[in-house]
Amino acid sequence: MAQTKDTDVKTAKKTKYDTPHEDLREWLTRADALGELQKVEGADWNLEIGAIAEMIYHATPENPPAILFDNIPGYPKGFRILSGMTASPNRLAMTLGLPEPKGPMDVVRAYRDRMKDFKSIPSRFVNTGPILENVDRDDEVDIFKFPVPFLHELDGGRYIGTGDCIIMKDPDSDWVNCGTYRVMVHDKNTVGLWMSPGKHGRLIREKYFKMGKPCPVAISVGHDPLMFLAAGNEIQYGTSEFAYAAGHRGKPFDMLKSELHGLPIPAHGEIVLEGEISPDDLRPEGPFGEWTGYYASSVRPDNVVKIKRVYYRNDPIITMARPGRPPSDYTMSKSVIKSALVWDQVEAAGLPGVQGVWCHQNGGGRLFNVISIKQAYPGHSRQAAQLCCNVHAGNYLGRWSIVVDEDIDPSNLWDVTWAMASRCDPIEDIDITRRAWSGALDPRKQAGDNFNSRAIVDACRPFEWKDEFPPVAESSPELAAKTHAKWGHLLKK
Ligand SMILES: Cc1cc2nc3c(=O)[nH]c(=O)nc-3n(C[C@H](O)[C@H](O)[C@H](O)COP(=O)(O)O)c2cc1C
Numbered sequence: 001m002a003q004t005k006d007t008d009v010k011t012a013k014k015t016k017y018d019t020p021h022e023d024l025r026e027w028l029t030r031a032d033a034l035g036e037l038q039k040v041e042g043a044d045w046n047l048e049i050g051a052i053a054e055m056i057y058h059a060t061p062e063n064p065p066a067i068l069f070d071n072i073p074g075y076p077k078g079f080r081i082l083s084g085m086t087a088s089p090n091r092l093a094m095t096l097g098l099p100e101p102k103g104p105m106d107v108v109r110a111y112r113d114r115m116k117d118f119k120s121i122p123s124r125f126v127n128t129g130p131i132l133e134n135v136d137r138d139d140e141v142d143i144f145k146f147p148v149p150f151l152h153e154l155d156g157g158r159y160i161g162t163g164d165c166i167i168m169k170d171p172d173s174d175w176v177n178c179g180t181y182r183v184m185v186h187d188k189n190t191v192g193l194w195m196s197p198g199k200h201g202r203l204i205r206e207k208y209f210k211m212g213k214p215c216p217v218a219i220s221v222g223h224d225p226l227m228f229l230a231a232g233n234e235i236q237y238g239t240s241e242f243a244y245a246a247g248h249r250g251k252p253f254d255m256l257k258s259e260l261h262g263l264p265i266p267a268h269g270e271i272v273l274e275g276e277i278s279p280d281d282l283r284p285e286g287p288f289g290e291w292t293g294y295y296a297s298s299v300r301p302d303n304v305v306k307i308k309r310v311y312y313r314n315d316p317i318i319t320m321a322r323p324g325r326p327p328s329d330y331t332m333s334k335s336v337i338k339s340a341l342v343w344d345q346v347e348a349a350g351l352p353g354v355q356g357v358w359c360h361q362n363g364g365g366r367l368f369n370v371i372s373i374k375q376a377y378p379g380h381s382r383q384a385a386q387l388c389c390n391v392h393a394g395n396y397l398g399r400w401s402i403v404v405d406e407d408i409d410p411s412n413l414w415d416v417t418w419a420m421a422s423r424c425d426p427i428e429d430i431d432i433t434r435r436a437w438s439g440a441l442d443p444r445k446q447a448g449d450n451f452n453s454r455a456i457v458d459a460c461r462p463f464e465w466k467d468e469f470p471p472v473a474e475s476s477p478e479l480a481a482k483t484h485a486k487w488g489h490l491l492k493k
Contacts, residue, residue, distance in 0.1 A: 015094040015101075020249035023130075023268035024082070024224055024317060027095065031066050036091050038065040044073050045081075045158070050151035053083045053322050053329050061327040061361070063088045068317075072147040078315030079147050084329035085163065085225040085319060092333050095225045096248050104336055105356055105411050111340045120243035124252040129267025131256065136310040141189040143307065146221075146271060148185050151322050152289035156299050157184045157192075159288060160221050160273075163321035163330065165231040165241070166193065167218040167263050168204045171211065176264055177201055178241035180232035180321070182288055183219055189307045192285035193217070193277065196440065200237060205277055205303070214276035216261035217305055222270025222317045224253070232321070232330070233337045234393065242266075259309055270316045274309040281306070291334075291364040292397075293325035294443040331361035338365040338393060345391035351384055352376060358411035359394070367399045370410035373460070381460040382431070389454050395437050399444075402457040407472070419459040423469075429458040 013034055021027040031037045038056070043049050049069050057064050065088070069081040086092045089101045098110040136142070148158040161183025169176050177200045184192040195202035208215035220227070226248055230241035242264065246253045255264035258274045265272045285302035287295045321330035335358065343357040355372040359365045371388040375381055381403045388394055389401035405423070408415045424430070438445050438452035445452055461469040475483065 013090065013100055015090055016097055016099050017094075020097060020251055021095075021224070024222065024270060024319070027085075027225060028066075028068065028082075030094055031091055034090055034094060036063075036065050036088055038067050040067055040069050041071040042073065043069050045075075045147045045149045047150055047153065049081055049083070049149045049320075050322055053320070054324060057084060057087065057327050057329050058325075063090070064327075064329075066091060067329075069147075075147040080315070080317045081147060081149060081320050082163075082222075082317050083320045083322060085321075086229060086333035087327075087329050088332065089336075092336060095229065097250075103411065104332065105358065105409065107336045108339045108343065108357070111336065112343060114248075115340070115344065119247055120239065121246035121250070121252045122240070122243045123246065123255040123264055125264070126254045126256060126267050129254060129256055130313045131265060131267055131269045131272060131311045133314050134310075134312045135259070136312075137259075138308055141307050141310050143185050143191065143273065143310070144188055146312075146316065146318060148318070149320065152324060154295055155288050156284065156286050157186070159184050160191065160318065161193070161219055162323070163221075163228050163232075163319040165220040165223055165227050165266075166195075166201050167220060167265065168201050168215065169261075169263060170204055171207050171213075173238075175238050176240050176242070177204055178227070178231045180228065183221070183305075184285055184288070186283055186304060189275075190283070191219070191273070191275075191305050191307060192283060192302055193219070193305050194285050194288075194302055208277075209279045212279070214278050216263060216276055217274070218258050218261070218263040218265050219273040219275075219305070219307075220266060220269050220271070221273065222319045223266050224268070225319070227253075227266065228319060228321070228330075229333060229337065232334065234341070258311075265311065269311075269313070271310070271312040271318065273305075273307045274311070275305045275307040277303050277305050279303065289322075289324040290441050291323040291326075291328075291331075292367070292441055292443050293364070296443040296445075297440040326364055327361045331365060334365040335359050335361050339369075341393035342369065342371075342388060342391060345393050346371065346384065346387045349387050349391060351387055353380065353406075354384070355406045356410045357388065360411075360413070362413075363399065366394075366397050368402075369394055369398065369400065370402045370404060370416050372404045372406055372408055372410045374406040375460055375463055375466060378463050381458050381463065382456065385456045385458060386433075389433070389436075389456070397438055397442055397452070398436065398454055399452065400455050400457060402459055405460045405466075408459075416459070420457060423461050424457060424459040428462075431456040431458075
């Protein structure tokens, strides 16, 4: 395994540049300068790449590198796979153009600050770009020319689309949606595309099918990480994820019109497949390792996409996001964006005194969510925990909603579980909400049952006697600061 050199690692950390990265290639140079790019040569597409990603992201969950796989057996050197684009706080901040963070909560705060006067920026259409370096048409199409990974042992096939952007145009308006939905390869020019009910891409597909037409689609499987961040999170219906992603870079993305359907495709993208979803060609899709860490939904028939064009850069890079038992290569960024959305929404619902929100990677950013507040009135803490799991961003497939005091860092599991262990009396402080919103991927539900329950855990000091609660046995901030100043060197390895 070749790693970045020590000299690279010592390069000054710089997460904020004067100009946004132009594309994934420039982003890679910056990630390397940050000392956060690990290069791996010779790993096999068949299980090894998936298992290496799992090994690295499980071993270093706090600050894992991005992994660039090259020299994949059976494929030309340069045909690469990138895992874990935004899996560390530094790389996420660098991607978004935010200042260097001390930890993930700093990224949440900076993201929320930006959103106060955020503006989306529509794409700019151009006539050419690196994505046109190679174009395979009709009979030339062979998706297996790319090192499509087989990720987990129990998967039903090779998945080219995991950290992808699925581009579809609403037939009734100019709106172009872009979502991350998994893409399984059936054969050299046919893929499966799983969009769960209610997702915007699925709603668009249904409109075409109702008109008795196939649904045009462009599938980008390698691109700027900003596009993946927008595509993989719940951006408002009717909003273009590309414009949203461009808002973060303060500059439009350059797009080309695809040959067949005129869909916008990233001019600086790596690989784009174009085709149509057929209303009446269904093949078995799945199973596939899921973000909850299980295979809860099994194989079932789903509509396939017939691929008629493949556009790709020389030495193309597949951007991969491998779901599975957390943490995985995208869960950090999922948690940051989700936490910022929940925080915004609980405040919009009128909740005061919020100090932080963190949707833990352990729960895939959905199942184990913590909100920290400065208690101001009786009932404040229950209101916070209830809202945290009932606002839209925090509602789907949740399970644990925990409220803690302001001295607890919601992103720190030591802090959170200590508060649960010491400030929560289960019989008094846990409420249950029944028949809440679940779905097909919930490992704890039975087939056909789309409800689950929520535990509302109040791990705050009881409001009535919070000021008489036993004092915490730790150094005062003054003593801690003095000790750090004089003895902090003892912490350095
Ligand atoms: C790595 C990753 C993989 C995902 N895979 C799927 C998937 O296979 N199917 C799906 O419906 N949603 C999937 N999602 C969730 C959607 O991308 C997410 O809900 C997004 O908001 C969908 O876009 P939309 O809101 O435009 O429908 C995935 C998210 C991520 C980050």
